[in-house]
Amino acid sequence: MEFYDIIFYLFALITIGSAFVVVTSRNIVYAAFSLLFTFFGVAGIYVLLGADFLAIVQIMVYVGGILILLLFGVMLTNKITSVEIRTGTVHLLPAAIGIGILFGAIISVMLWTNWNISPEPIPPSTTANIGRELITNYVLIFELLGMLLLIALIGAASIARRDKE
Amino acid sequence: MELANLYQSINLIIPEIVLSIALIVLVIADLIFHTNKKIIPFIAGTGILVTAIFVINQFNYIGFAFSTATHTARSFGMLAVDSFGVFFKLIVIVSSFIIVLLSLASDEIQKTTDRIGEYYALIYGMILGMFFMITATDLILIYLSLELLSLSSYVLAGFTKLRDRNSEASLKYLLYGAVSSGLMLFGISLVYGLTGSTNLYIINTLIQNPHINLFTLSFATILIFAGIGYKISSAPFHFWTPDVYEGAPITITAFLSVASKAAGFALLIRFVKTVFVSYETNEGFWSLIEVFDWQSILVVISILTMTLGNFSALWQNNLKRMLAYSSIAHAGYMLLGLVVLSNQGLIAILIYFMIYLLMNLGAFLVVMLIANKINSEEIDDYNGLGFTSPLLSVSLAIFLISLTGLPPTAGFIGKLYLFIALVDAKMIAVAIIALLNSVVSLYYYVRVLKHMYLVKATASTPSIIPSTSNAILLLVLVVPVLIFGVYFQPLVEFAKDCIVILGI
């Protein structure tokens, strides 16, 4: 077993294990914290895949932004001292059947497809390349993303603020 | 990308640029005039009108914009400007303008004056998202524009907050929407894995390769359809529609039911046509690449959609909720135009959309004007209104008859062309099912008329007389529904001019 293999299995284990905790944990704060490990694990996998820039963005945006936001949500909507969140498991049978079908389909897709891949050596760093693409070929989407963030800002502000009574 | 390409591309997205500038002007104006917000709706309306001018002007500019010419020698753009796209942009922009007028007349919206700037800014966000959805030919742009539309509409669906059911509509819309876009994203990632590209045209060439994995491609296509089907509220992704339509402010309900649906349809049609069609026969039929049987799938989906919509509408007592189910059913009818996979079917869809815009917005306008007065949308509260409020009742009757598809209203013409397209494609059985569905729909539309005209007015029945400006707006929607019912040639001619979808 090579060094990379060991690292891969390590990160994969962290990712899947903590993702499992997110779904099954009855304590919402534990769920949020194990999501942190999932995000870290994914970032590690990105590094293995040679996507160093994305690994950093993953940690900054997901861990630094989204997760903190989710934790704020948890804390604003629950008294942490008395964490008692109902986790009903309704619709269990149809859900199980649906998930079973989806699981079979996805795994078979992933295993038995001839992906259009051409193994080329990955450049040492992808950051410069991504930067160049962002302001040339993908400049439209880059700008559109700016509009999207503006809209999200306006929307969140208008929903969360209290009306004048 | 070369600079020449960039300049040419910018020429092709002028309407979107104008829209973005108008959005920013709106936000700044909202800050400047924060004491007197009466001016904001007029700025919003003007911005939409200016954009409309540039959209119409686009009939002269045809081409691809923002090509990423790295993959192949031939360059296809990230978005395509063609007459088909311009048509749907016009549908979106006309309905947006009507929505601005509706918002001016809506008590519900007028009560939120201190947040009116945000309201119009978010509507602009929706329009921008829809414009890019209509023209996008790249999966990245498709995903992003869909999200832009969704984010704005999640917020708008819960905008008034006066009654707590609004924010709830928002939450359901958001959770279902995020899941469906997650499914779509996974589908996109599979397509990218299969082909190594996100451009629809390049994907089209690559999936003609006989070694492509059919199962993977079909699976990915179904996942992508989850995202689009959610927007057009087709079965089995329709279940959010009644709750959201009932809970959202009525102006937004009207907007979602017309514009957002139009953009979704434009995206679906363009996606099917550019990715899965190899060539057009001389008779105007589209020849599918044999990787995914769109025809059978769409037949099933459209029959399911219209039947579920119509039968659920039968038991509704809230007119807004009933119109929500009816809009699901109409999505089913319009999918039939795509089922035949021909230019004739496309023309039928375009005609249907022009008429649907008038009659659906009209019906919502009447419901809103009545709700302004009696503060209710329950059908029982409409008892006897036919005698006390003649103008509104007659208009509502005309819109509902048109939604059923009976002559002499325009709705009949829309259905007629759909059925002709089906019969020409030798899909008689499907046409008969659609016809039976229309018969079912007659029952629930006429039930409203029964409440208005067959129950005697009592002393407590309110008399609702709309203000002059609202009456004019109402007439502007009613009269064309009647005129196009008999003199529909212009609609047909216009639709025939608008079926060019840029292809390989």
Added chain:
Amino acid sequence: MLSIPIEYYLILSAFMFIVGVTGVLIRRNAIVVFMCIELMLNAANLSLVAFSSYHGNPVGQIFVFFVMTVAAAEATVGLAIIIAIFRNKLTVNVDEINIFKW
């Protein structure tokens, strides 16, 4: 690096996606459902990056960058809505929000 076959990454992504979908279907707390949606997005991102590395073209990575931004925007709006609901009704469990049929 590329000594690991791409299928390993894809299976990992598939597992994450399934776990996310399961969570969306069985959990009833809106915030947890939201976390599960993030899992789904992360799974899709992972397969995009894997494909991108093995294709040797950067499009997939750029896409992931965009998706992350969208996810952040979505989380912002989503949390704002959840907090607004909590203020109105003091619950975030999807089952207890029942003016409408769910």
